[in-house]
Amino acid sequence: DQQVKQNSPSLSVQEGRISILNCDYTNSMFDYFLWYKKYPAEGPTFLISISSIKDKNEDGRFTVFLNKSAKHLSLHIVPSQPGDSAVYFCAAIPNSNYQLIWGAGTKLIIKP
Amino acid sequence: ETGVTQTPRHLVMGMTNKKSLKCEQHLGHNAMYWYKQSAKKPLELMFVYSLEERVENNSVPSRFSPECPNSSHLFLHLHTLQPEDSALYLCASSQGLGRYEQYFGPGTRLTVT
Numbered sequence: 001d002q003q004v005k006q007n008s009p010s011l012s013v014q015e016g017r018i019s020i021l022n023c024d025y026t027n028s029m030f031d032y033f034l035w036y037k038k039y040p041a042e043g044p045t046f047l048i049s050i051s052s053i054k055d056k057n058e059d060g061r062f063t064v065f066l067n068k069s070a071k072h073l074s075l076h077i078v079p080s081q082p083g084d085s086a087v088y089f090c091a092a093i094p095n096s097n098y099q100l101i102w103g104a105g106t107k108l109i110i111k112p
Numbered sequence: 113e114t115g116v117t118q119t120p121r122h123l124v125m126g127m128t129n130k131k132s133l134k135c136e137q138h139l140g141h142n143a144m145y146w147y148k149q150s151a152k153k154p155l156e157l158m159f160v161y162s163l164e165e166r167v168e169n170n171s172v173p174s175r176f177s178p179e180c181p182n183s184s185h186l187f188l189h190l191h192t193l194q195p196e197d198s199a200l201y202l203c204a205s206s207q208g209l210g211r212y213e214q215y216f217g218p219g220t221r222l223t224v225t
Contacts, residue, residue, distance in 0.1 A: 034213075041218060043218050091155075098211075099160075
């Protein structure tokens with residue numbers, strides 16, 4: 001049973017618009033969340049993280065929002081650029097552990 | 113070389129073969145990880161080493177055998193694999209265990225025939 005779910009396998013967005021990637025989790029013990037980005041033939045690279053004591057974290061064009069009551073987080077990319085086309089993984093860490101629990105990923109396609 | 117490197121990038125092996133995957137990190141990190149990524153599935157953590165000691169073995173079959181001779185190198189020895197073991201094997205490292213960013217290598221695409 002997946003504890004971290006990314007229900008959209010793919011998402012297509014026009015260049016310049018906002019991309020919103022969603023992630024849901026089931027384990028209330030998760031207290032740290034991360035987003036990774038993966039290009040083909042490369043390993044995942046860290047993008048942005050958020051602790052459960054916050055509800056928002058921003059880094060340039062990337063903002064992660066956390067809604068603990070809904071057990072939901074989202075990654076906003078604005079404005080979207082062609083280089084943002086990649087697979088985005090959501091991951092979570094429980095407060096009792098250090099292991100990352102990963103979602104299955106969402107493939108983001110930015111259309112010119 | 114910078115970051116995390118993995119060799120080989122692609123590997124095709126028969127079920128009776130023995131092969132090894134190699135990972136090297138040039139970041140001065142103390143923790144290293146092996147992950148398995150099957151198509152359209154989440155990354156699965158296989159093994160974790162911290163300061164060259166294995167701290168996690170997530171119910172991985174014994175046909176996968178890790179080795180960490182020093183803090184910069186990690187190996188995954190493979191023997192008598194099954195076709196369902198075909199996947200992308202990713203190595204990662206981090207400064208330590210916990211809320212540290214993990215840095216990944218490019219992976220080894222393994223096909224078992």
